[in-house]
Amino acid sequence: MPATILQGKEVAKSIRAELAEEVAGLKQQGITPGLTVILVGEDPASHSYVRGKSKGCEEVGIHSEVILKDAATTQEELLEIIQQLNQNPNVNGILVQLPLPSHISEEAVLDAIDPSKDVDGFHPINVGNMVIGKETLLPCTPHGVIELIKRTGTEIAGKHAVVIGRSNIVGKPVSLLLQRENATVTMCHSRTKDLPSFTKMADILVVAAGKAHMIGKEHVKPGAVVIDVGVNRNEAGKLVGDVKFDEVQETASYLTPVPGGVGPMTITMLLKNTVEAAKQQAKRR
Numbered sequence: 001m002p003a004t005i006l007q008g009k010e011v012a013k014s015i016r017a018e019l020a021e022e023v024a025g026l027k028q029q030g031i032t033p034g035l036t037v038i039l040v041g042e043d044p045a046s047h048s049y050v051r052g053k054s055k056g057c058e059e060v061g062i063h064s065e066v067i068l069k070d071a072a073t074t075q076e077e078l079l080e081i082i083q084q085l086n087q088n089p090n091v092n093g094i095l096v097q098l099p100l101p102s103h104i105s106e107e108a109v110l111d112a113i114d115p116s117k118d119v120d121g122f123h124p125i126n127v128g129n130m131v132i133g134k135e136t137l138l139p140c141t142p143h144g145v146i147e148l149i150k151r152t153g154t155e156i157a158g159k160h161a162v163v164i165g166r167s168n169i170v171g172k173p174v175s176l177l178l179q180r181e182n183a184t185v186t187m188c189h190s191r192t193k194d195l196p197s198f199t200k201m202a203d204i205l206v207v208a209a210g211k212a213h214m215i216g217k218e219h220v221k222p223g224a225v226v227i228d229v230g231v232n233r234n235e236a237g238k239l240v241g242d243v244k245f246d247e248v249q250e251t252a253s254y255l256t257p258v259p260g261g262v263g264p265m266t267i268t269m270l271l272k273n274t275v276e277a278a279k280q281q282a283k284r285r
């Protein structure tokens with residue numbers, strides 16, 4: 001039987017509906033979650049993602065603001081803006097859209113965000129809390145991957161999960177989150193020898209290698225849940241994943257498409273983090 005296609009858009013829609021209800025309840029208690037996004041430069045893709053974030057906020061009732069800065073903005077100016085937002089009680093979440101122009105250190109900027117407002121989950125304190133298993137703001141794409149797997153009804157505990165890719169933004173955090181759900185996790189990467197010998201053992205296969213169509217049916221155990229986090233452009237400029245979709249569809253039990261799989265979950269988990277940050281901050285006041 002061919003795989004069930006995991007439509008991230010549909011899952012994202014139902015999570016947003018749940019969030020909208022939660023936000024309506026918070027507003028009755030006088031809490032309006034607020035997100036501020038900082039966007040530096042003119043990159044069209046970044047502008048499009050930020051529009052998606054504003055639209056998502058509007059959809060669930062989060063107050064959102066976008067601070068647009070031109071590409072000549074200095075690191076000091078950016079740090080000054082972040083300091084002001086850190087101190088503003090109406091701002092529950094702060095997000096700096098990446099990538100930043102090359103004259104600005106992403107590390108310095110992300111480290112300046114108050115960890116309790118770091119709705120991207122990129123601050124070292126939040127990363128550290130995730131590593132030691134403390135409740136914290138989780139990075140959006142990895143969190144979206146876990147939510148997608150859960151919504152298939154798959155029990156993660158006890159399963160063998162194989163993650164391909166060890167980036168700080170996807171591979172490493174996804175591995176940690178799967179481990180936290182009590183999966184047995186194997187991490188593979190560009191230097192792994194005999195990749196199929198590992199991936200063939202996977203009940204859950206998460207592919208975040210950044211190499212178009214590198215995973216075929218010879219890599220996949222029949223019945224596996226396959227999550228494709230790859231974002232690659234083919235020769236025609238079309239968005240394609242790391243997985244050969246048509247081939248793997250014949251052997252997997254669940255498979256995410258690209259586009260329309262993990263991507264739409266990223267912004268939705270950001271909305272979830274903003275609501276969570278607002279609730280946590282309200283408790284502390």
Ligand SMILES: Nc1nc2c(c(=O)[nH]1)N[C@@H](CN(C=O)c1ccc(C(=O)N[C@@H](CCC(=O)O)C(=O)O)cc1)CN2
Nearest residue numbers: 049096097098099120140259260261262263264266267
């Ligand atoms: N501060 C951040 N910067 C960036 C992040 C991030 O999480 N935080 N991630 C990406 C961009 N991004 C959100 O910011 C993002 C990327 C992709 C999608 C998405 O829905 N993709 C769709 C396809 C859209 C298309 O056709 O281009 C999909 O995969 O189905 C949403 C958000 C880098 N910067």
Ligand SMILES: [Mg+2]
Nearest residue numbers: 165166189190
């Ligand atoms: Mg890698």
